[in-house]
Amino acid sequence: MSKFQFPESIASRPVYGTLAPRPGKAHLMIADAEGAEALLDLAAQDAGLMAKAHILYIPKGTGETYVEKLRAAGPAQLYIGPSYAASVQRLRRVLSDAHMGLQVYLAGTEGLMGQAMNEAVSAGIPHSAIQTEHRGSTARRMQCVHCKGITEDVTTDPFVCSHCGLNLFVRDHYSRRLAAFQGVCIDAEDPGNVPPAKEIYS
Amino acid sequence: MSAAPQKARAGAEKIEVVVAAVVPVNELVTRFEFRRPDGAEFPPFSAGAHTVVEMHDDGRTRLNPYSLMSDPGDRSLYAISVRRDDEGRGGSLYMHRHVKPGDAMTITYPVNLFPLDLRARKHVFFAGGIGITPFMAMIAQLEQSNGNWELHYACRSAALGSYADELRGKYPNKAHIYYDDQEQVIPLDDLLSGQPLGTHIYVCGPKGMIGWVKARAAALGWPDEAVHSEEFLAPQPGAPFEVRLCKSDLVIQVGEHESLLEAIERAGVDAPFLCRGGACGQCETEVVELDGEIVHRDHWLDEAEHASGKKIMPCVSRFIGKTLVLDR
Amino acid sequence: MTIQFNNETFRDDYSFRNSPWAIKRFPFPFHEDSYMYSVNMEQHRGGPEGSVYEKRFDVDEHYLSEMRDRALVLADDPLRCQSLPHMTLAGWDTLELIMTCKAEDYPDLFELHRDGNRWRWINKPMGIDQSFTFLDPTTLPCGPLEYITRQTQGDFAVLDQRDEMLWMDAGMVTTQADWSLDFDIGMNFFEWHAPVPLAHEMGIFQRALKFLLNVQQGAPARRLNWTMTVNPLLDTSPENYHKWGVQKTTLTPENIGAKQHLRVELQTFFRLPRSNALLFPIRCYLIAFQDVVSVPKWGRRLHRVVRDLPEELATYKGFIANRPLMIKYLSRFDDGLPTSPGVWPDLETEPPLQK
Numbered sequence: 001m002s003k004f005q006f007p008e009s010i011a012s013r014p015v016y017g018t019l020a021p022r023p024g025k026a027h028l029m030i031a032d033a034e035g036a037e038a039l040l041d042l043a044a045q046d047a048g049l050m051a052k053a054h055i056l057y058i059p060k061g062t063g064e065t066y067v068e069k070l071r072a073a074g075p076a077q078l079y080i081g082p083s084y085a086a087s088v089q090r091l092r093r094v095l096s097d098a099h100m101g102l103q104v105y106l107a108g109t110e111g112l113m114g115q116a117m118n119e120a121v122s123a124g125i126p127h128s129a130i131q132t133e134h135r136g137s138t139a140r141r142m143q144c145v146h147c148k149g150i151t152e153d154v155t156t157d158p159f160v161c162s163h164c165g166l167n168l169f170v171r172d173h174y175s176r177r178l179a180a181f182q183g184v185c186i187d188a189e190d191p192g193n194v195p196p197a198k199e200i201y202s
Numbered sequence: 203m204s205a206a207p208q209k210a211r212a213g214a215e216k217i218e219v220v221v222a223a224v225v226p227v228n229e230l231v232t233r234f235e236f237r238r239p240d241g242a243e244f245p246p247f248s249a250g251a252h253t254v255v256e257m258h259d260d261g262r263t264r265l266n267p268y269s270l271m272s273d274p275g276d277r278s279l280y281a282i283s284v285r286r287d288d289e290g291r292g293g294s295l296y297m298h299r300h301v302k303p304g305d306a307m308t309i310t311y312p313v314n315l316f317p318l319d320l321r322a323r324k325h326v327f328f329a330g331g332i333g334i335t336p337f338m339a340m341i342a343q344l345e346q347s348n349g350n351w352e353l354h355y356a357c358r359s360a361a362l363g364s365y366a367d368e369l370r371g372k373y374p375n376k377a378h379i380y381y382d383d384q385e386q387v388i389p390l391d392d393l394l395s396g397q398p399l400g401t402h403i404y405v406c407g408p409k410g411m412i413g414w415v416k417a418r419a420a421a422l423g424w425p426d427e428a429v430h431s432e433e434f435l436a437p438q439p440g441a442p443f444e445v446r447l448c449k450s451d452l453v454i455q456v457g458e459h460e461s462l463l464e465a466i467e468r469a470g471v472d473a474p475f476l477c478r479g480g481a482c483g484q485c486e487t488e489v490v491e492l493d494g495e496i497v498h499r500d501h502w503l504d505e506a507e508h509a510s511g512k513k514i515m516p517c518v519s520r521f522i523g524k525t526l527v528l529d530r
Numbered sequence: 531m532t533i534q535f536n537n538e539t540f541r542d543d544y545s546f547r548n549s550p551w552a553i554k555r556f557p558f559p560f561h562e563d564s565y566m567y568s569v570n571m572e573q574h575r576g577g578p579e580g581s582v583y584e585k586r587f588d589v590d591e592h593y594l595s596e597m598r599d600r601a602l603v604l605a606d607d608p609l610r611c612q613s614l615p616h617m618t619l620a621g622w623d624t625l626e627l628i629m630t631c632k633a634e635d636y637p638d639l640f641e642l643h644r645d646g647n648r649w650r651w652i653n654k655p656m657g658i659d660q661s662f663t664f665l666d667p668t669t670l671p672c673g674p675l676e677y678i679t680r681q682t683q684g685d686f687a688v689l690d691q692r693d694e695m696l697w698m699d700a701g702m703v704t705t706q707a708d709w710s711l712d713f714d715i716g717m718n719f720f721e722w723h724a725p726v727p728l729a730h731e732m733g734i735f736q737r738a739l740k741f742l743l744n745v746q747q748g749a750p751a752r753r754l755n756w757t758m759t760v761n762p763l764l765d766t767s768p769e770n771y772h773k774w775g776v777q778k779t780t781l782t783p784e785n786i787g788a789k790q791h792l793r794v795e796l797q798t799f800f801r802l803p804r805s806n807a808l809l810f811p812i813r814c815y816l817i818a819f820q821d822v823v824s825v826p827k828w829g830r831r832l833h834r835v836v837r838d839l840p841e842e843l844a845t846y847k848g849f850i851a852n853r854p855l856m857i858k859y860l861s862r863f864d865d866g867l868p869t870s871p872g873v874w875p876d877l878e879t880e881p882p883l884q885k
Contacts, residue, residue, distance in 0.1 A: 010724035010725060010730075011720040011721055011723070011724040011730065012717060012720075012721040012722070012724035012725075013724070022423060023420075023421055023422065023423050024422070024423030025395065025422070025423070095399060097398075098398075098399050099395065099396060099397055099398060099399065100394070100397040100398070100399060100400075100401050100423075100424055100428065101394070101395065101422045101423035101424055102399065102423070103423055123399045123400065124321075124322075124323055124398070124399035124400020124401070125399060125425065126425045126427035126428065128425070128427060129425030129426075129427065129428075143713070145710055145713060145768045145769060145771075146768075146769055146770075146771070146772050148609070148712070166772055171725075172724075173713070173724060173725055175713050175714070175716070175717070176716060176717070177715060177716040178713065182710075182713055182768075184768060184771060185771055185772035185775065188771050188772045188773075188774075188775030188776060189775045189776055189778055189779055189851075190776075190779070191776060214746045214747070214748070214749070215746070215747070215748035215749050245747060245748065245803055246623075246626075246803040246804045247747075247803055247804075248803060248804055248805060248806040250806075251806075274804065311746060311747045311748045311749075312747055312803070313746055313747070314806045317691070317692075317806040319692060320616035320617075320619065320690070320805065321615075321616040346665075347619070427692070427693055476744065476746070482744070483744075484744060
């Protein structure tokens with residue numbers, strides 16, 4: 001599957017790279033859905049890496065597509081989780097007794113990478129030392145700036161806040177701390193005048 | 203806007219002080235304690251800060267940076283420790299030979315180029331020799347706020363280990379001392395491998411030690427943001443050279459024992475500076491014309507900038523060759 | 531001088547007014563007849579007597595009313611004041627700086643008595659007399675940053691300095707030009723400025739960052755910024771935009787002089803000594819168009835600036851839709867005469883309106 005090219009944007013919008021092996025005694029890899037492909041590409045670059053790796057993988061809609069391939073790559077530990085929310089306690093446990101020098105690799109959707117990065121940063125790893133590679137869905141995790149509620153997997157602009165019901169437009173302004181883009185009321189100056197929703201990158 | 207335009211002055215704001223004590227620490231190192239002539243408090247400072255001490259040495263002005271080593275919680279005094287450098291250009295010799303209790307001196311407000319990262323869960327300090335000084339202030343600050351720290355301090359010998367006994371006496375479980383003459387070596391790889399997430403390391407000492415710690419940390423996967431270092435470069439003597447300052451329309455001579463920045467100042471040209479040790483970037487100057495080789499000695503410009511020959515840090519760097527024209 | 535504090539509102543009935551004294555000392559931001567971004571930094575070491583630049587933290591006739599408005603905003607949304615855990619020391623730095631400056635600059639209004647770490651702070655206008663232990667948060671009713679900025683006009687961003695970068699890691703933000711502290715906290719200098727058009731391409735932020743990283747202890751700096759607000763609304767937050775945005779559509783040729791306000795930020799920058807963080811106070815001054823044009827020079831100049839401003843900037847500053855109405859109103863106060871350089875009103879030397 002080819003990688004999506006995000007259009008050039010403002011300075012707060014995350015830019016994703018391509019995972020590359022780095023030196024370190026321990027390697028933590030967190031991916032969802034097609035993000036597994038990025039981990040498999042990473043494994044192919046350095047045969048020794050997986051023996052020191054702990055993978056947390058959330059297949060989302062991909063079901064069993066990548067599970068056996070990941071297992072075959074030979075990670076020291078492999079966890080398959082039903083959802084990010086179900087995995088986060090395990091992630092915190094792993095980070096709680098990790099040591100400096102741990103390498104963190106994130107792959108998959110923006111929502112997954114953003115939330116996992118937030119956990120790693122809270123544990124004491126500088127965000128710029130964490131590698132990311134986007135794969136799969138371009139859906140966004142959006143925060144409503146008005147009610148503060150998060151709406152997951154937003155694919156259209158504008159969209160309706162799943163908490164307060166306001167019509168929000170999708171900004172590229174992004175908060176690492178919230179792991180979310182900012183949604184702002186689109187019809188504040190002309191209530192009721194809401195343009196039809198379009199796919200975000202159309 | 204131009205409500206009340208004032209020209210920025212070169213260097214940090216100044217403080218008049220009186221030398222309150224001159225305390226020999228060992229054969230090479232002396233501590234100087236300053237108080238304010240009116241008995242007022244000093245401005246608070248953050249651990250890791252330095253001050254630039256102004257010396258009037260037989261007609262020439264020397265401005266040397268020294269780390270503040272006193273307790274930041276004690277606003278009654280500022281203290282520095284100066285290692286005598288018999289081979290250097292004379293600033294440390296001036297301090298050791300001429301500065302006496304009761305002398306009036308001028309120093310600058312504190313400037314911090316080596317701050318603690320206050321996000322750190324744990325601070326690990328690596329000191330070599332006189333590099334202990336900023337850590338004296340950092341330890342005092344962290345003790346005040348119940349911070350989590352440990353120190354690994356390499357000295358040549360017990361006789362030359364400035365403050366080593368004091369530190370080990372006060373903090374037997376946190377201060378670890380290694381004497382070169384007893385072939386004790388900091389177990390760096392072990393220390394770097396066992397630190398919890400959120401640990402930051404700080405290194406201050408000779409160039410070789412800084413390079414060693416940075417290289418091992420990188421090899422063991424430490425992020426750059428968690429590795430902090432400070433090395434003040436004393437400007438090194440070198441062959442005299444000539445420079446043209448095109449904005450001022452002046453040709454100046456830089457002597458063997460003065461820096462390019464000092465020569466510019468001596469010519470009456472106001473040039474910006476802060477640290478005078480190649481670290482802060484304030485004195486960065488554009489090179490207009492170059493026929494020869496710049497001897498770059500700073501930590502500020504990157505390799506590409508050094509290679510380009512388009513910029514120079516006059517506080518520490520020198521020139522060998524035919525023509526150097528600066529935009530100053 | 532003794533300041534007469536107004537009793538006024540910045541919401542609902544909008545009873546906010548500037549006295550003739552406040553109009554004359556208003557920090558008019560345009561030093562020439564056009565505007566473009568620039569770093570426009572200068573040292574913050576006083577200014578002409580009575581001007582807003584004179585004191586380190588200006589206190590004016592709106593003090594008590596602004597503090598009441600801040601308390602209302604915070605009661606409604608406590609997320610407007612936040613501090614990441616490593617910024618507590620910077621909060622104490624901020625408290626110390628403001629208390630020291632106010633007690634020195636306004637001895638008739640504020641007193642600070644220190645005995646080691648045992649401090650007593652008296653704020654006469656607000657009726658506060660607080661004894662506490664410096665650096666001990668259990669002795670104040672709230673964190674040090676919140677405590678002192680509930681008593682000081684203007685928003686406050688507290689910037690940590692790490693890795694040759696500034697990070698917005700704490701703040702008190704209730705009088706903002708449409709940005710959210712809750713969203714932006716933790717961002718670096720380029721990230722929180724990301725939505726600003728044009729300035730990135732112009733290199734403005736690179737130059738400004740370089741300058742700010744080198745602001746040193748004892749040598750604060752300042753600059754002005756500006757935007758437009760319909761009604762004297764201090765809290766133009768993104769959080770409440772769905773409530774106040776519609777007010778922008780209420781301008782008419784009849785009410786624009788009273789309703790449309792020029793909003794000026796006096797931004798200052800102080801190196802904080804104990805934490806090495808940078809304090810970035812953003813003080814908001816509002817003035818109705820009808821009061822701006824009471825100064826002939828300012829009336830002429832504001833018309834020319836608004837008329838000639840690049841479209842991107844008028845859009846970003848949120849008044850593109852109202853610009854035609856604004857130009858029509860302001861043109862009545864522009865007779866085409868030249869204006870004197872600089873920001874001052876020059877009431878004695880500039881001619882009255884010639885039409």
